[in-house]
Each structure stands twice: as structure tokens, then as C-alpha cells.
Amino acid sequence: MTAVRYAGLDLGGTNIKTVVVERDADGEIRVLSRRSHLTHGHEGADAVVDRVAALARAVTGEYGAAAVGLGIPGWFDPASGCARLIPNIPGEWSGKQLRRPVETAAGRPVVLINDARAFALAESRLGAARGLNTVVCVTLGTGMGGGVVIGGRLHMGTGDAGEIGHQTLQVDGPLCGCGNRGCAEALVSSAAVLRMSGRSSVEEVYEAARAGDERAVRTVDHVIRWLAVALVNAYTLLAPDALVIGGGVAAAGDALFGPLEREVRGRITLGRPEDVRVLPAVLGTYAGALGAALAVLERDENGPVGKQGENGRIS
Ligand SMILES: [Zn+2]
Incomplete structure (x- = not known):
């Protein structure tokens, strides 16, 4: 070759x-x-x-x-x-x-x-999930996209497999850009974060939360809670080796990943919650x-x- x-x-x-x-x-x-x-x-x-x-x-x-x-x-x-x-x-x-x-x-x-x-294919081949068999990747910014890798291959299903951001989490929740209500994207994307916090950037929200601002802390808790629910649903269905998070919101670093992994593990009742890995994307x-x-x-x-x-x- x-x-x-x-x-x-x-x-x-x-x-x-x-x-x-x-x-x-x-x-x-x-x-x-x-x-x-x-x-x-x-x-x-x-x-x-x-x-x-x-x-x-x-x-x-x-x-x-x-x-x-x-x-x-x-x-x-x-x-x-x-x-x-x-x-x-x-x-x-x-x-x-x-x-x-x-x-x-x-x-x-x-x-x-x-x-x-x-993004999912790149992180699984060359990035955070390199060498892992089954991976769920989420990119979280203005929207919430995703991709699923099974057996080292991107899973397409009938075409659009991996749309983790458009799973319904709240039946009568906020309207999503896709036309549905209560999608994960409508609850945790940067647009939702800015609306909830009244701030102008996601970085600002995390900074304010670190400084103890009550509304910012509430917003970050909201994101962690709903993002964890979305990830646990994916985990329950696919039992992946890792859940990889990238995109603008994920740039919050330890302020997001530590509490998020704890929340995810706390919500898993089947399988081995202690083995669940929530990893930041590395390819930028x-x-x-x-x-x-x-x-x-x-x-x-x-x-x-x-x-x-x-x-x-x-x-
Ligand atoms: Zn949607």
C-alpha cells in the first residue's frame, strides 16, 4: 500500500x-x-x-x-x-x-x-477516544451535535444516527430549532445558557459561577444536570467505552467535566458506573x-x- x-x-x-x-x-x-x-x-x-x-x-x-x-x-x-x-x-x-x-x-x-x-470520527480515530471500540461524541456550542462510533466505525444508521441533541428530555420544555420541544439542545446549548444566565458569553457564565454568582451557579447546575441526563440515555442504550464532549461549551474545562462525570455516574443504575468515562475532546x-x-x-x-x-x- x-x-x-x-x-x-x-x-x-x-x-x-x-x-x-x-x-x-x-x-x-x-x-x-x-x-x-x-x-x-x-x-x-x-x-x-x-x-x-x-x-x-x-x-x-x-x-x-x-x-x-x-x-x-x-x-x-x-x-x-x-x-x-x-x-x-x-x-x-x-x-x-x-x-x-x-x-x-x-x-x-x-x-x-x-x-x-x-468531529466524532476524528476524535475516535485520532483524538480523545483513539483506540476505543464504542464511543458517543457530543459537540456542544450554539447547537448540540453528536456522533456514535461502534466497533471503531462511524455509525450512520439510515442516515442521521447520532443526533443526541435532539432527544426529547422535557416533554413540554423549551422550543428547539428543530421544531420539537424540550430537546437536549434547547436545554443545554450556549443559546440556552446565555438566556438563562443573562450573560453574553459562556466563558463569562463559568467565571461568574466560580465567583459565586447565584444565577450563574444555577445555570451551570442546570447544564450539568440536563447534559448528564442526555449522556446517561446514550450510555444506557449503547454502553460506550467513553463519552467525549467538545465544542465551545466544553471549553469550560474542569468546572464542567468533574461535576458532569459525577452526575453521570450518579444517574447510572445498571452496568458499572465507576467505569464510565466522560472525556474532553482534544483535537480542537x-x-x-x-x-x-x-x-x-x-x-x-x-x-x-x-x-x-x-x-x-x-x-
Ligand atoms: Zn431539537
């Missing part, structure tokens, strides 16, 4: 990140490049897709990448390659073709992957782009990358 290179792009509301990874003859994965470019989302969907396509062409040409993985901050139709809902970038995204323009520009096969699923802001590259690499391991099927798998 000779060395093969893959490009990964991560489309975000503020930045488009690009990486190139190389799998060498021994199967080892090396990261050759990491770059960040502004999305300029205010210019509209067409301009953003053009920018992604140009970046894919540039990075593929420069490094001779065999295929491109593209992380999408929302939902898409894997069969057609069109966007369904991209909530955090302005513009008309529904039905917008995402895969074809990038494929045409780069002259390489392109695989789309939800950005939270990409390039996890999504790395995961997008790994999504192509992983599917290419059993032969050349083919067409993306209806369930997101590659034939």
Missing part, C-alpha cells in the same frame, strides 16, 4: 477549515496541512459554495489529494448532494447543490458528512475538517471512493 492523501474541508458559519491527511504505507495517518479561511456567509449561499469549491480545488491540486471530504453544518440529502437545512449560515440553502460544484472544481470524488459526525477547532478527510479515507480503505448512497455510505 502506497501513501495516499485526502483533503478535508469543514464549512462553518465563521470559517472554512481545510486539512490534508496522508495515510502512509503502514496505515499511519499524518496531518500535512491545516488552514482557516473566512466563510463570508453574508455574501449568500452561491458565493459560499463557490468559495468552498475554489478551496477544494486549490488544496487538492497543491497536495495531490485523491478525494475530498466536506463537513456540512446541518442536514443534507446524501443521494443528491443537496442541502436540506443549514441553520447557522445566512442565505437560501434548502435544495442548494453542495457536492457537484465541489466535485467539478476539484476533479475528485467528494463525500459530504455532517460536521458533528465528522480542526476536528471537523480532520473528520471530513477521515470519512473519505475510511471509505476508501476497501477500494476506491465510489458514489455516496442514500444512507450516506459509500459504495
